[in-house]
Amino acid sequence: MGIAGLYQEMIIDHAKSPRNFRELAGATRTVDVVNSLCGDHLTLYLDLTADGAVCDIAFEGDGCAISRASASLMTMAVKGLPRGEALTLFTRVHSMLTTETVGETALVGVGKLAVLSGVWEYPGRVKCATLAWQALRNALEDGDRRGEKE
Numbered sequence: 022m023g024i025a026g027l028y029q030e031m032i033i034d035h036a037k038s039p040r041n042f043r044e045l046a047g048a049t050r051t052v053d054v055v056n057s058l059c060g061d062h063l064t065l066y067l068d069l070t071a072d073g074a075v076c077d078i079a080f081e082g083d084g085c086a087i088s089r090a091s092a093s094l095m096t097m098a099v100k101g102l103p104r105g106e107a108l109t110l111f112t113r114v115h116s117m118l119t120t121e122t123v124g125e126t127a128l129v130g131v132g133k134l135a136v137l138s139g140v141w142e143y144p145g146r147v148k149c150a151t152l153a154w155q156a157l158r159n160a161l162e163d164g165d166r167r168g169e170k171e
C-alpha cells in the first residue's frame with residue numbers, strides 16, 4: 022500500500038469513528054457551519070479559556086467522509102493549543118487544503134493532518150475538508166461578538 026492508500030485508510034477510519042464526536046456540556050463557543058455544495062453540516066463546540074486557549078473541543082453533525090474525518094482530525098490537533106497556535110495551524114492546514122503541496126516542507130507542522138493533503142486535487146471536496154476549520158476560525162475570532170450569528 023502506497024502513502025495515498027495509507028492516508029485513505031486513516032480518512033475512512035476517522036469518518037467511521039470520529040473522535041471527539043459529542044455535545045460538549047459547558048462549551049463557551051458553539052458554531053454551526055454548512056457546506057451546501059455537499060450537504061455537510063456540523064456544530065463545533067469549544068471550551069475556551071479567558072485568553073482563548075482550547076481547553077476542550079467536540080463536534081456533532083453529519084456529512085461525507087472527508088468532512089467527518091477532517092473535523093475529527095482537527096479536534097484532535099487543536100485540543101490543548103493556545104489561541105495563537107490554533108490559528109497558525111488553521112493557516113497551515115487551509116493552505117495545504119487549497120494549494121498544491123510541494124514536497125515535504127509544505128507539510129511541516131501539520132502532523133497527522135497530512136492525510137488530508139491530497140484534497141486540493143479535488144475542488145469539489147475542498148469545502149468538505151475546510152468546513153470544520155472555518156468553524157474553528159469563526160470560534161477563535163468571535164471574541165467580541167459572542168453569541169451573535171453570522
Ligand code: ZN
Nearest residue numbers: 059061085149
Ligand atoms: Zn462533503
